[in-house]
Amino acid sequence: MTYLAKPKLHHPSLPRNALGFTRRDYEGPVSTLCAGCGHDSISAAIIQAFFELAIPPHRVAKLSGIGCSSKTPTYFLGQSHGFNSVHGRMPSVLTGANLANRDLIYLGISGDGDSASIGLGQFAHIMRRGVNMTYIVENNGVYGLTKGQFSATADKGSKSKAGYSNEDEPIDLVMLAVTLGATFVARGFSGDKGQLVPLIKAAVQHKGAAIVDVVSPCVAFNNHPGSTKSYDYVRAHNDTVNFLDYMPEREPIVARSEPGGVQTVVLHDGGAIRVRRVDESYDPTDKVSAMAYLEARREAGEVVTGLLFVNECDADLHDAQNTVGVPLNALSDAELVPGSAALAKVNASLR
Amino acid sequence: MPAMRPLERLNDFVVKFANVNGSGSASANGLFARSALRMGVPVAARNIFPSNIQGMPTWYEVRVVESGWRGRRGGVDLAVAMNPETWAADVAELESGGYLLYDATRPVNAAKLREDIVPLGIPLTGLCHEMFSDPRQRQLFKNVMYVGALAALLRIEPEVIEKLLGEQYAGERKAPLLDANRAAFRRGYDFATAELPQIGLRMERRDRVGDRIFVDGNSASALGAVYGGATVCAWYPITPSTSLAEAFKRYCSRMRVDPATGRHRYAIVQAEDELASIGMVVGAGWNGARAFTATSGPGISLMQEFIGLAYFAEIPAVLFDVQRGSPSTGMPTKTQQADVLCAAYASHGDTKHVLLFPEDPTECFAMGAQAFDLADRLQTPVFVMLDLDIGMQDWLTAPFAWDEGRALDRGKVMTAEELEAGRDFGRYLDVDGDGVPYRTYPGTHAKRGAYFTRGTSKDRYARYTEDGPAYVDNMQRLLRKFETAKDLVPQPAIEGAAQPTRAGVLWYGSTGAPMAEALAALEARGIHLDRCRVRAFPFADAVADFVAAHDHVFVVEQNRDAQMRALLVNECGIAPEKLVPVLHYDGAPLTARFVEREIAEKAAVFNVVPLKRAAG
Numbered sequence: 027m028t029y030l031a032k033p034k035l036h037h038p039s040l041p042r043n044a045l046g047f048t049r050r051d052y053e054g055p056v057s058t059l060c061a062g063c064g065h066d067s068i069s070a071a072i073i074q075a076f077f078e079l080a081i082p083p084h085r086v087a088k089l090s091g092i093g094c095s096s097k098t099p100t101y102f103l104g105q106s107h108g109f110n111s112v113h114g115r116m117p118s119v120l121t122g123a124n125l126a127n128r129d130l131i132y133l134g135i136s137g138d139g140d141s142a143s144i145g146l147g148q149f150a151h152i153m154r155r156g157v158n159m160t161y162i163v164e165n166n167g168v169y170g171l172t173k174g175q176f177s178a179t180a181d182k183g184s185k186s187k188a189g190y191s192n193e194d195e196p197i198d199l200v201m202l203a204v205t206l207g208a209t210f211v212a213r214g215f216s217g218d219k220g221q222l223v224p225l226i227k228a229a230v231q232h233k234g235a236a237i238v239d240v241v242s243p244c245v246a247f248n249n250h251p252g253s254t255k256s257y258d259y260v261r262a263h264n265d266t267v268n269f270l271d272y273m274p275e276r277e278p279i280v281a282r283s284e285p286g287g288v289q290t291v292v293l294h295d296g297g298a299i300r301v302r303r304v305d306e307s308y309d310p311t312d313k314v315s316a317m318a319y320l321e322a323r324r325e326a327g328e329v330v331t332g333l334l335f336v337n338e339c340d341a342d343l344h345d346a347q348n349t350v351g352v353p354l355n356a357l358s359d360a361e362l363v364p365g366s367a368a369l370a371k372v373n374a375s376l377r
Numbered sequence: 378m379p380a381m382r383p384l385e386r387l388n389d390f391v392v393k394f395a396n397v398n399g400s401g402s403a404s405a406n407g408l409f410a411r412s413a414l415r416m417g418v419p420v421a422a423r424n425i426f427p428s429n430i431q432g433m434p435t436w437y438e439v440r441v442v443e444s445g446w447r448g449r450r451g452g453v454d455l456a457v458a459m460n461p462e463t464w465a466a467d468v469a470e471l472e473s474g475g476y477l478l479y480d481a482t483r484p485v486n487a488a489k490l491r492e493d494i495v496p497l498g499i500p501l502t503g504l505c506h507e508m509f510s511d512p513r514q515r516q517l518f519k520n521v522m523y524v525g526a527l528a529a530l531l532r533i534e535p536e537v538i539e540k541l542l543g544e545q546y547a548g549e550r551k552a553p554l555l556d557a558n559r560a561a562f563r564r565g566y567d568f569a570t571a572e573l574p575q576i577g578l579r580m581e582r583r584d585r586v587g588d589r590i591f592v593d594g595n596s597a598s599a600l601g602a603v604y605g606g607a608t609v610c611a612w613y614p615i616t617p618s619t620s621l622a623e624a625f626k627r628y629c630s631r632m633r634v635d636p637a638t639g640r641h642r643y644a645i646v647q648a649e650d651e652l653a654s655i656g657m658v659v660g661a662g663w664n665g666a667r668a669f670t671a672t673s674g675p676g677i678s679l680m681q682e683f684i685g686l687a688y689f690a691e692i693p694a695v696l697f698d699v700q701r702g703s704p705s706t707g708m709p710t711k712t713q714q715a716d717v718l719c720a721a722y723a724s725h726g727d728t729k730h731v732l733l734f735p736e737d738p739t740e741c742f743a744m745g746a747q748a749f750d751l752a753d754r755l756q757t758p759v760f761v762m763l764d765l766d767i768g769m770q771d772w773l774t775a776p777f778a779w780d781e782g783r784a785l786d787r788g789k790v791m792t793a794e795e796l797e798a799g800r801d802f803g804r805y806l807d808v809d810g811d812g813v814p815y816r817t818y819p820g821t822h823a824k825r826g827a828y829f830t831r832g833t834s835k836d837r838y839a840r841y842t843e844d845g846p847a848y849v850d851n852m853q854r855l856l857r858k859f860e861t862a863k864d865l866v867p868q869p870a871i872e873g874a875a876q877p878t879r880a881g882v883l884w885y886g887s888t889g890a891p892m893a894e895a896l897a898a899l900e901a902r903g904i905h906l907d908r909c910r911v912r913a914f915p916f917a918d919a920v921a922d923f924v925a926a927h928d929h930v931f932v933v934e935q936n937r938d939a940q941m942r943a944l945l946v947n948e949c950g951i952a953p954e955k956l957v958p959v960l961h962y963d964g965a966p967l968t969a970r971f972v973e974r975e976i977a978e979k980a981a982v983f984n985v986v987p988l989k990r991a992a993g
Contacts, residue, residue, distance in 0.1 A: 084827060087664070087819045100829060100841075107819030109663060110831040111656070112682050118611075118648065118656025123819070125609050125644040125657070126666030130820050148656070151649045350640045354608040355665035355818060357642055359785050362606040364632040366779045372600065373776040376590035377414070 044080035052077045054104035058097070064216030064242030064257075065095055065164045069102045071219050072133070072162070075226035076103065079272075081131060087123055088133045091116040091145060094171055094244075095137030095164035103133075114145025117152035117161075121343070124157050127353040128344050131230060132159035139169050142178040142197040149199070153206040153235050158342040160229040161237045163199055164216075166244040167255040174247035185252030201320055203237045204313060204335050210236035211335040215260050216243065221331060224270035224299075228333065231272065233294040234342045241329060254327075265323050267308040268332040271300040291336055301333055310336050383495050384474040385577035388418050388443035390454040392527070395467045396520075397460050399431030405520030406437040407771070408541055409527060414591055414773065415537045417583040419445045421890070423770050423966055428616065428709045434463045443585055447737070447772070448891025451968040455531075455578055457523055464489065476576055478523060478530070497573050499526050504564055509557070518561035525565025530573060531580045535566055590738075590776050594767035595671075597738035598697050599624035600777065601745020602669055603632055606785045607695070609668035610645045611657035613676065616709045617765040618699035621671035622647075651676035655683040655694070662693040663830060665790070665818035667749045669695035674703045674716045677723065684758055685724025686832045688855075691805070691814070693752035693788070696720075697745070697761045699768040702964045711964025712765035714886055717940040720760045721914055727852065729859050731759045731866060732914040736889040739775040740912075741767060744867065746779075753788035755862050756816060764935070766887040766966045789815045796825040804828040804839035805851060812857030859915055866913035869920050874905035880980065881907040881927040883920075883956075885941060888933050888967055895972035904980050906931070914944065921949040924956070929983050931976055933959040935967060957983070 040048040052073045057066050076086065083105035090096035092113035099108045111119045120134045134152075141149045141163050152161070167180040176184075179199065180192045203211045210232040214222040222240065229236035241260050243249045249256045254263075289301040291311065301310060308319060310333045323330045350357075384390070392409070396402035403424070410422045421440040427433040440450050455476040458467045468477060473493045479485065481498025490496050501519040509515045521542075528535050539559060546555035599621050602610070612622040626645050633642040648654040654670040661668035672680070677698055687694045702708025703715045720732055731751060733744040744761055752759040789809075791802055796817070802825065805814050814837075817826035828839040834848045835841055842848070884892055889910060896906060909923040909930070924930050924945065932942040939958035946953050959975045961967050 082823060084823045085820050089660075105824065105827050107817075107827050108829040109660075110829065110833070111659070112686055112832060115652060115656045115683065118653040119660035119663070121646065121653075122609060122611060122657030122660025122662070122666075122668060123664040124660075125646070126661040126664035126668070127818075127820065130664075147649055148653055151653065155646075344644075347644045347646075348639075348641050349644055350635050350638065350642055354642070354644060354661075357606075357608065359606065361635075361642055362608070362633070363604055363779075363785070366781050368632060369600075369604070369777050369779050373588075373590050376592045377588075 043077055045082060047077065047080070047083070049073060049077045051105065052083055052103055054101045057101040059094060060246050062245040063094070064166065064240075064244070065098050066101070067216040067219060068162065068164055068222070068240050068242055069098050071222040071226055073102045074219070074223045075230065078223070079227055079230060081230070085129075086131045086133055088135060089116050089120045089123065090135040091137075091140040093137040093140045093169070095135055096140055098164065099135050114140050114143070115148055116140065117145065117148035120159055121152055121155065121157050124159060124343065125347070125349075126355045128158070128349065129353050132157070133230075134159055134161040136161065136163050138163060138165045138167055138177040138179040138199075142199055146178070146197065150202065150206050153203050153208040153237065156207065156209065156234045156342045156346065158233055158344070159235065160226065161235065162226070163237065163239045164242045165199070165239055165255070166242050166248050167253070168244050168248040170244050170247055181254040184254045185250070187247050187250055198324065199237070200239045200334060201317065204317055207235070208237050208335075209234040209337040212237070212333045213239045213241070213329070213331045215241045215264060215329070215331055217257055217261065218331070221266065221269055224272050225333065227272040228270050228299040231293050231295060231297055231299075232336070232338070260329055263328045265305075265328040265330045266332055267303070267305045267330055267334070268310065269302045269304065270333055271302065273298045273300060291338055293338060299333070304332070310334055313337070381493055382474045383577045384454050384472060384476070386454065387579050388441060388581055388583065390441055390578045391450055391452060392439045392441065392455045392457065393453040393467070393470070394437040394457045395460045395463050396435050396437070397462075398427060398429050398433045398435045400459070400520070401517040402435070402437070402459065402520045404545070405524050406439070408521070408538060408545070409524050410439045410771070411541055411591065412528070412533050412538045413439070413441050413580060414586050415541065416533065416580055417586050418443055418580060419585055419773050421447050421449065421773070423449060423766070425965070426710050434460050441580060443583060445585060446891070446894040446969065448894055449966050449968045451970045457527070459519070459523070468494070476578065478526060480519070495574075495576065497530065497576070499523070499565065499568055499573065504568065505561070508560065508564060514557065518557065521558050522561045522565035525562040526569035526573070528562075529566045529569035530576050531578055533580050534582070535562075538562060586773065588776050589773050591771050591773050592738045593620070593769055593771050594735065594738040594741040594763050595621035595699065595769060596624040597741035597777070598671075598745040598761060598763060598768070600628050601742040602695070602749070603628045604742070604779055605667065605746035605749035607667045607669050607749055608643050609657065609661035609666045610643070610670070611648050611654040611661075611668065612645075612671050613648050613651045613654050615651075615673045615676050617701050617769045618671040618673050618676070618697060620769065621697055621699065651679040652683065655680040655696070658694045659683055659687050659692050662687070662752070663819075667693070667695070667753070669697065669749075671697040671699065673699050673701050674719065675706070677716055677719055681724045684730070685726060685728055687758045688724065688728045688730065689726075689832060690830050691756040691816070692830070693756055694758040695748045695752050695761065696758060697763060700762065700764040708964045710765070712887065712966055713935050713962055713964060714762070714764055714888065715936040715940065715962070716762065717936070717944060720762060721944055729915070731755060731757060731862050733759065733761045733867060734885040734912055735761065735763060735767065736886060736910065737767060737774045738772050739777065742777045747867070750786040751862070751865060754786055754865060755813060755858060756788060757858070762886060764887050766890070789813055791815045791817050791821075791826060793822045796822040802826050803837045805835060805854070806837040807854050807857070811861040812854045812859070813861060863915045863917055866915065866917070868917050869912055869923070870910040871919060871923055872908045874907050875900060876905045878905040878907055879928040880905075880983065881909060881923060881930040882933060882976065883909045883911060883923070883930050884933040885911040888935060891967050891969035891972055892933070894969035895976070898969065898973045899976055902977060904977060906976070911941070916945070916948060920945070921951065924949065924951050927955075929955060929957055931957045931959050931979065933972060935961050937962050
C-alpha cells in the first residue's frame with residue numbers, strides 16, 4: 027500500500043463523460059491492499075466501467091462481505107453509499123437493499139472465501155432469485171487477510187505458499203451460477219482490463235442476476251509456481267472465448283447476428299452488447315453447450331474467460347414480487363397505513 | 378366408592394376436546410368457542426398440540442368464564458374424548474362429578490370409565506355412516522356433530538351456531554359444505570336432546586363480551602406491521618412464528634395492493650435460512666424501508682452476528698420473536714419466555730437491545746406497529762417478544778385501535794435539501810445529545826451524505842479507525858442512545874394493591890393472563906401485592922423505583938433461570954434477594970392456581986401476610 031494521499035486538484039483537461047463527470051468522480055480513497063494486488067486492477071476496471079457508462083455515482087449502492095475483496099468498495103465510487111457487511115452474507119443484505127429501492131444500481135463485491143466457502147448458500151440463493159445486480163467475485167483461491175489458507179475455489183493439487191497441497195475439489199462459481207439460474211455469467215482476469223471493463227459494463231446494464239468471476243492473483247500468498255491462480259498460470263492457460271463491446275441504445279442495432287463472428291445480444295433497456303467471438307463454436311446464449319464447453323476446458327486445466335452465458339429475457343426479483351414502480355422506501359404514509367376504517371372492518375371480522 | 382355429585386356450573390366451566398391431529402377438529406372446536414362469545418360469555422381458549430402434522434394427540438381447551446379471567450384454570454369439567462390413544466389420561470383429568478362425551482358406536486368397557494363422572498355416549502361414527510358416504514366426510518363431520526350434542530347439553534342457542542356456520546361457509550361455492558355442516562350439527566343436537574340426560578353445566582346468554590375481538594397474537598402482530606408501515610418481510614418458517622409472516626401476506630394482499638395497477642406495496646421473501654432473513658431485513662433497513670423478520674429462539678441464535686452488526690452500525694430492524702420451549706429444538710409447540718437474556722444481549726461484544734413485551738394480541742398490534750417507529754427513531758434492532766401462548770392462541774381481547782392523525786416516525790433522516798444547504802453530516806455524530814445520530818438513505822444527494830457502513834470501528838464521520846478513544850467515544854454514545862430509549866419505549870403498568878403493602882409482584886408478556894385472577898385469590902387470603910407489569914427493555918426508571926419501594930417483589934415468569942430477574946438485577950443494580958422468583962416452565966400456559974399457590978407459599982416465608990391476620 028502507499029501512504030501518499032491522492033491529489034485533490036484535477037487537471038482541467040481530464041476527459042468528461044456524458045454527465046460531465048471525470049474519472050476522478052468515480053474513485054475512492056487510496057487502496058490499502060498490497061502493491062500489485064489483482065483486486066486493485068478490478069477496482070480500476072469498475073471505476074472505468076461506471077465512468078464510461080456515465081452513471082451518477084450516488085445512484086450506486088456497493089455492498090460487500092468480509093475479506094480483502096470486500097475491503098475494496100472503499101477504494102472506488104466514493105460518492106456511493108457502501109456497506110461492508112458480515113462474512114459471506116453480502117447477498118442477503120444486497121437482496122434486502124434492492125427490495126427497499128429498486129431504482130439504485132447494486133454492485134456486490136465478494137471474494138472466493140466469502141462466496142464459495144462461508145457464503146455459498148447465500149451466493150446460490152441470490153442467483154436463483156434473480157436479484158437485479160452485478161456480483162463481482164475477486165477470486166484468488168486464498169484467504170489473504172488471515173495469511174494464506176486455501177479457499178474453496180483453489181484447484182485440487184495446487185500448492186500453497188507454505189508448500190501444502192490442496193486435496194479438495196474446487197467449487198466453480200461460474201458453473202454453479204449457470205445452473206442456479208443467473209442470467210449473465212462472465213469470467214475475467216484482473217490482468218486483462220481490456221476484456222474486463224466491457225464485461226462489467228454489460229453486467230451492470232443487464233437486468234437480473236449478473237456475475238463476473240474475476241481471477242485475481244494474490245501477490246502475497248498465491249502467485250508462486252504451483253498455484254493455479256497466479257499471473258503466470260492464468261496467462262498461460264487462458265482460453266478467451268469472446269470479447270464484448272457494449273453499445274448504448276442510442277446506437278442503431280442493425281442485425282442480431284453479424285458476419286465475422288460477431289453476435290449481438292439486445293439488453294432490456296434497448297442497448298446491446300456485441301460479442302466478438304474468438305472461438306466460433308461458442309454460443310453464450312446456449313446454456314447446455316456452454317456448460318459442456320466450460321466443463322471440458324476445466325478438465326483440460328484451462329481458465330475460460332469472456333461472456334460465458336447470457337439470457338436477456340428473464341424477469342428480476344421485483345417482477346416476481348410484483349412490486350409497485352415506486353421504491354418501497356419512498357411510499358407515503360397514506361399508501362402504507364390502511365387507516366382506522368379498514369381496522370374497524372378487521373375488528374368486525376373477529377367477533 | 379366416591380359419591381357421585383354431578384357438577385353444577387353456570388357460565389363457568391372448562392371443556393376439553395381430545396382429538397387426533399389432522400382430523401379436522403380445529404374448525405369445529407373453534408366454532409364451539411365462538412358460540413360462547415356470541416352468547417355474550419367470555420372464553421379463554423387454548424390449543425395444545427404436538428410437533429406433528431397428522432396422527433398425534435391434540436387438545437383444545439375452552440374455559441367458559443363469565444368473570445372474564447384470561448388464563449387457564451386447571452382441571453376439566455367436560456371432556457370430549459375423541460382420541461382412543463389418550464382416553465385414559467383424558468378420563469383421569471376430569472374433575473369429580475365431571476362429564477365425558479364420547480363416541481358410543483362401539484360399547485365402552487365400564488372399567489375404562491370412572492364411577493364419579495357422568496358418561497355421555499353418542500354413536501358419532503354410526504350416525505356419520507348413515508348420513509355420509511364419503512370416508513373423509515364420515516370422519517370430518519363427527520366434529521361438528523359433537524358440537525351439536527354440546528349445544529344441546531350446555532343449552533347453547535342452536536341459531537347462534539348455525540349463524541356462525543353460515544358466516545364460515547358463505548357464498549354459493551361453499552353452499553354444499555354449509556348444508557352438510559348444518560345437517561351434521563342438527564343430527565348431533567337432536568340426538569343429544571332426545572337420548573342424553575340433562576347435565577349441570579350450562580351456558581346462558583350474557584352481555585360480558587362487549588366489543589372485544591377473538592384473535593391470535595401472530596395475526597395481530599402482522600397487522601401491526603402493516604399499520605407500522607413495514608414493506609419488507611424476510612423470514613424462514615419456524616414454529617411458532619410461521620403464522621405471523623403468513624398473516625402479513627394475507628393482510629398485505631388485502632390492504633397493500635395498488636388499486637390502479639394491482640401491484641404490491643410490499644415484498645415478502647421466504648429466505649433460505651434465518652441468517653439470510655435478518656440479512657435482508659438489515660439491507661432493507663439500511664436502505665430506508667421498514668423491514669422485519671418473524672422467528673423463534675433457534676432463529677434468534679442464528680441471527681446473532683447480524684444483530685450485532687445492526688446494533689453497531691445502527692440500522693433499524695424489527696424482529697418478532699415468538700418464544701417456544703427451549704433450548705435447542707426444545708419443545709417447539711409449547712410456550713416459554715426463555716429468550717429474554719438471549720435477545721436483550723444478542724450478539725458478541727457489548728450489546729443491548731430494545732425489547733417490547735406485549736401482554737395480549739391487542740398489545741401485539743400496538744407494539745407491532747410501534748416497533749417500527751422505535752427502530753427508525755433509535756436506529757437499532759427492536760425485538761417484539763411474543764411467545765407461543767400469545768402468538769398462536771386465540772385470545773378474547775380489546776379491539777385494535779388506530780389514531781387517524783398518527784404519522785409514521787421515520788427518525789433522524791437527513792434530506793437532500795438539508796445536505797444541499799450545507800448542513801454538516803456525520804453519520805455517527807451526536808448532534809442533539811441524545812446519542813441518536815442522523816442518517817441518509819443511499820442515493821440521496823449527488824455530492825454529499827454518502828458514507829460507508831461497516832461492522833468495524835469508525836469515527837463520528839463513519840471513517841474506519843482502530844483508534845481507542847474514538848472507539849470508546851462511539852460505545853459511550855450507544856449507551857446514551859439506550860438511555861434515550863428508556864423514555865420512548867412503552868412504560869410499565871403499575872397498580873397498587875387494595876391495601877398498603879411492603880410486597881409487590883412483577884411480570885411481563887403472556888404471564889399476565891392468569892395474574893388478575895391469581896391476585897384476586899391471594900387478596901381473598903389476605904395477601905396484598907402491588908403490581909408492576911414490565912412492558913419494555915430498557916427498563917423505565919419507574920421499574921427500579923417500584924422494586925426500591927418494596928421489601929420483596931415476586932417476579933413471575935416462564936423460564937427456568939429467572940431471566941427477567943437476572944436482567945433486573947444486572948441493569949438496575951437491585952439486590953438479588955429482593956426479587957423472589959416464581960417460575961413455571963413446563964411448556965403449558967400458566968394457571969392462576971399455580972401462581973396463587975406459589976406466591977402464597979413464598980409469602981408465608983417472607984411474612985407478606987399481615988401479622989394480625991396470620992395470627993388470627
